[in-house]
Amino acid sequence: MERVDLIPPPGGADAAAPDDVGDLADAYAAAPLLNCLLREVARPLPGREGVHRLPGGDRLLRVRGGRRPTAPEVYTPRGWHRLDHTELVKLVAEELRRHTGLANHELPAEMSDSRDAVAAILTARARATPPEDPYLLSEQSLVTGHPHHPAPKARGGGPVAGWLPYAPEAHARFPLVLLGLREDTVVEEGDTSALDALGEPPPGYRLLPAHPWQLDLTARDLAPAFADGRLIRLGTTASPVWPTAAIRTVYAPERDLFLKFSLDVRITNDVRRLWRHDLLRLRRTDAATSRAFAGVTAAWLTDRGYRTAGFAFEELAVLVRDGLRGHLLPGATPFLAAGLAEGFTGSPLDGATDPARWWEAYLRQMVPPVLGAFARHGVVVEAHLQNSLVACDADGAPVQALFRDAEGVKLLPEVSRAAGWERLVYCLVVNHLVEVAGALAERHAGVDPWPAVRRELARHDLPEVAALLTAPTLPAKTNLLLRWTGADGADARYRPLPNPLLTGG
Known part of the structure; x- marks a missing residue:
């Protein structure tokens, strides 16, 4: 039987046997790289689930899984050939050279560095003592990291001993x-x-x-x-x-x-x-x-x-x-939103007994303050997964949102209203809600998260919201192409992503 490498469920990486570390590192590192390739470059082949055409060389790529794709294969004259991480990096580099007409020797090295960093992290996690504090546990859960970046765990190419003592993962x-x-x-x-x-x-x-x-x-x-x-x-x-x-x-x-x-x-x-x-x-x-x-x-x-x-x-x-304590509601426990999407032991998303109601409560806490800051104060909060916390009560229900990092905030009219809104939609909806909604649907079968998102957004009387609910696409940041073309790190270029608010996910 053909083996398919899958990213393990929450907590599974910590228990990996040494012989499994290489395969797990490949799977963890391949998922975000494949996400970038499929979103930014490849095109789905009609009628062929999981099969995509790579326009740079007109090759076919097949993957398994949903929001964390696995088991990449490229079609050859001898049939489908399974790609290990090294081969995947080579394929991506070849496709991007053909697609953009540009060469880049730095990014493939970062992709490999990211994979090697994951291997070192997995090995260290297997013998480390995780924090007892559930908030700290959520902050230190991101083995995959940014789900749409080609090298989310790269650490500058330096020796492992130089950075591992300071790695949250x-x-x-x-x-x-x-x-x-x-x-x-x-x-x-x-x-x-x-x-x-x-x-x-x-x-x-x-x-x-x-x-x-x-x-x-x-x-x-x-x-x-x-x-x-x-x-x-x-x-x-x-x-x-x-x-x-x-x-x-x-x-x-x-x-x-x-x-x-x-x-x-x-x-x-x-x-x-x-x-x-x-x-x-x-x-x-x-x-x-x-x-x-x-x-x-x-x-x-x-x-x-x-x-x-x-x-x-x-x-x-x-x-x-x-810090947190002066802001938290009494009895509430904070969790990093990115941790909910990645998964960790004790996550309130996993433990929700009524996931549809949990999700409605999450949206009530997370969406209004971001839209209110934009509508009433011209403040664009960078509400992506790593800048957003949700505090839950003793039953695990969301009761409060917390946001951080003034460095990423944009103010109107320093940026135009249109540019500010595009940034808000990318951070809050595409980077944040799409990912947490995907985790919710993945872990609670039968839950469609998008009707609740539509209802929550529709409560806000903003002309941009009305347009968002009927827009065919959403802006998705192109991290792979940005890094390949050597764009400034603060640049934000987007490609259209089908709007799940229209299709129900």
């Missing part, structure tokens, strides 16, 4: 390095007082926490500052922090505090620095978003301010973000 926790920053070199804006409580610097210095991975990456550039005393090492934090799904953002549970750092590593589309231009607009963007969320049940986790060194503005920047 490997259930990492670690202390931050505490630096003393000479006072005359400090640059800061907003409320950074939480940083001063992390330790005691000597006279003439201010405290600056640093991510140990970033210090390793920038060691050569920072060596002169350590040599002349602008920077000094003061040890580490007394308690470990937990990396969240964003990797460079960590949570300190004892202090209920999030800290976001620069990482000079390309993760998905961007090198993850805290860029100067984003930091300089942070206070205005965050203040506008905070006003948009005032007086509603949903919460905005405020980016309070940042501190850095004038001589290493982006490299050493640290952003201070609100």
